[in-house]
Amino acid sequence: MGKRLPNPRLAKLHRNYTIEEVANLFGIHKNTVGNWIKQGLSVCGRKRPFLILGRDLRVFLEAKKVKNKRPCKPDEIYCVRCRSPKKPDADLIEYRTITDTLGNLVALCPDCESIMNRRISLDKLKQIPAYSNIAQSLAEIHITPCINPSVNSDFSKGKKHYAQTSS
Ligand SMILES: [Zn+2]
Structure with a gap:
C-alpha cells in the first residue's frame, strides 16, 4: 500500500x-x-x-x-523481457493462424527487439483498430481456405489449401 x-x-x-x-x-x-x-x-x-x-x-x-x-491495452503485447506491455510497430506485426478462429500475434518489442507473442481470436483482432490492416490483409489471403467443407483427418496434417485463381 x-x-x-x-x-x-x-x-x-x-x-x-x-x-x-x-x-x-x-x-x-x-x-x-x-x-x-x-x-x-x-x-x-x-x-x-x-x-x-x-x-x-x-x-x-x-x-x-x-x-x-495498467494491464495490456488492446493494441499492446506483453514483452516478457521488458516485463511490460508494449505497443509494437504496426508494420512489424504478423498474425499466424492457429485455427480458423484463433491465431498468434507475433511482433518485435520496440524497446528491446525481442519477440512478443499474443494469442488472439480473429474476431477480437478485427475489433482492434490498430490491427485492422492485418485483419484485412488476412481476409484477402483467406478466400475459401478449404475446398471441402466437411473436413476430417486431412485437416490436421497441416496442409494448406489455397484458393485457385480462375483465369
Ligand atoms: Zn521488450
Whole structure:
C-alpha cells in the first residue's frame, strides 16, 4: 500500500551499479534490490559484487511502474523481457493462424527487439483498430481456405489449401 516506487530516471543509462550503490541511489534497503533481482532485474556476472546496468535498472523500474498502473491495452503485447506491455510497430506485426478462429500475434518489442507473442481470436483482432490492416490483409489471403467443407483427418496434417485463381 502507498509505497512509492523509486524514480527510474535516477538510474544513469551508461553506468554500472553495485547493489549497494543502487540502494544508496534510491535510498532503499539492499534487500529491496535483492528482491528486484529475484523479480527479474538482470545482473552482470555470477560472483559478487554483482553489477547492475543502469539501462536494465531503468527498464526494470519503468516496467514495474507500468505494471502497477495498467494491464495490456488492446493494441499492446506483453514483452516478457521488458516485463511490460508494449505497443509494437504496426508494420512489424504478423498474425499466424492457429485455427480458423484463433491465431498468434507475433511482433518485435520496440524497446528491446525481442519477440512478443499474443494469442488472439480473429474476431477480437478485427475489433482492434490498430490491427485492422492485418485483419484485412488476412481476409484477402483467406478466400475459401478449404475446398471441402466437411473436413476430417486431412485437416490436421497441416496442409494448406489455397484458393485457385480462375483465369
Ligand atoms: Zn521488450
